[in-house]
Amino acid sequence: MVVEVEISSLSTAGSPRTSGADPEHVETLAEVQTPLPPITVHRSTMRVIDGLHRVRAAELRGERKIAARFFEGDEADAFVLAVESNVTHGLPLTTADRKRAAGRIIASHPQWSDRMIASVTGIAPGTVAEIRRRRPGGRVGEVSRIGQDGRVRPVNGTEGRRLASRLIAQDPSLSLRQVARAASISPETVRDVRNRMMRGEDPLPGPRRGNRKQANGTEVPAAGRGGLRPAAVACRNPVQDRAAVLDRLRADPALRFSETGRTLLRLLTVHMMSPEEWDAIIEKVPPHCGGVVARLAGECAEMWAEFAQRVERKVAETA
Template sequence: MEISTLSTAGSPRLSGADPDHVETLAAVQTPLPPITVHRSTMRVIDGLHRVRAAQVRGRTAIAARFFDGDEADAFVLAVESNIAHGLPLTTTDRKRAARRIITSHPQWSDRMIASVAGIAPGTVAEIRRRAPGQVTGAQSRIGQDGRVRPVNGAEGRRLASEIIAENPGLSLRQVARAASISPETVRDVRNRMMRGEDPQLRRGRRAGCREAAPPAPRTGFGPVAVPDRGQAQARAAIVDRLKADPALRFSETGRMLLRLLTIHTLSPEDWDKIIDRVPPHCGAIVAELATDCAEMWAEFAQRVQRKAVETA
């Protein structure tokens, strides 16, 4: 498309194109990726430096693809694109972008906006708090997973406690969906109810603080302790003893359980290698899946422990 028809206004870059980066791109001999253009306004969403590089080389046209959303979503795409590749946005640019997205997408959670702007959720929360004219009475926001969750979890906790009391057999995820809170919050509510405590958080309790966990149940292998040689070795030793149990070794479901448990006997060094080799563009997805797996394991542990207590 003709470069003369394009608009470079509204870029998330406060200082505009970087001359050194433009020169670097202008010297590249291989074709550069197409730029992204907002169809209705002809604004360049992604590719400002490529446009300038094409002009330096005397080009009048450039390869492009179109985006058909509204202007607010076009800006979000511009920020995401300039975080993912090319010359990164400065911290100042990212904060300014977050402030604009808070205004255009107030229903998005702090984590959602943080993932777009490439800054910490806490920074987004502070920007939101200081933003003039912001409505602070919002009851819920949309998270990164697309789910709507309450800003204040008190009502969600109350509803979850009622659901658990009426339907104690429901899973954490089922209660979480019904109460619009996270499975982790449901787990905390359920644990509090089992201990005879108020499911609501006490005032003055700092966010993120955890109460002491109840003592681990005794098993046929004696008390569960973590020896000095490390948690990984301790888990491996316990799994080896489980593998010798005929009730597990000679059943399909038992062998499946042993295979799953064996995965978690990896050494810290092995986990570090895996983490180092997760491609950056897959990081968020892998982290979300890992969190989901952790939640499923926690629910599994609670149900197995409850069954052990009931049959003891």
């Protein structure tokens, strides 16, 4: 929704454009007779996300108010939107500003892949990777990242394969997608791991095999390992797995910045309950309406199952 805001209430601090407004561009906009597009403002801080030059042009024309749209997210996402907006249209950010912005986004959204940050900042993925490497801590502790397509992928595919092999050894009945979600790898990679295990092979392709540490800290050479080996570690809590995936989805701008995306996140959040919490709800269902509740729950489950199938088909068609 577009509203009129007092220019005096706006803040231009924290802009990715470190050199400030370009005077020549401001004068050019001030001479435009037709209405300029609304600016974008972060509601909680009243910072200008997109439209610094339009604000300065309005001031130059002596105007006290300007048309604006409000952004409701947090400050980190507001900065991401500011960078993306000033890369795709208007007076582009300088290369130096884009690199500085990439460093800031790496700090605020470390789970984003190099390609995803590159798509926002307008620099090459290799440049983003180099900026990430130069930051204190570098890639330490990273397990997976969210790609430009919204999919979660492991930083180290080797660890994902190893986790998948342990999960399969513990519970062979798990589906490819269940293992893929827990190990943050693709279902096809899980399929390859499972096939290797069935043939008695190492779950890692030859070049990626390395020494593996046992529980006592000693290393077992790859050549000395057999095929199937029972896992010595417990499987992760599935509720924690789902919560971790949901946290990554909440960080995805494609979902955060749209009403439909936020609706989907709210629906998924409803189901982030432990078995104990579900048991407590079941205990409180009145007997006289238990049948109706069970039928509605079943219908909801069927709708979610159909939703999952349709989303999977869409992913397969666009892959």
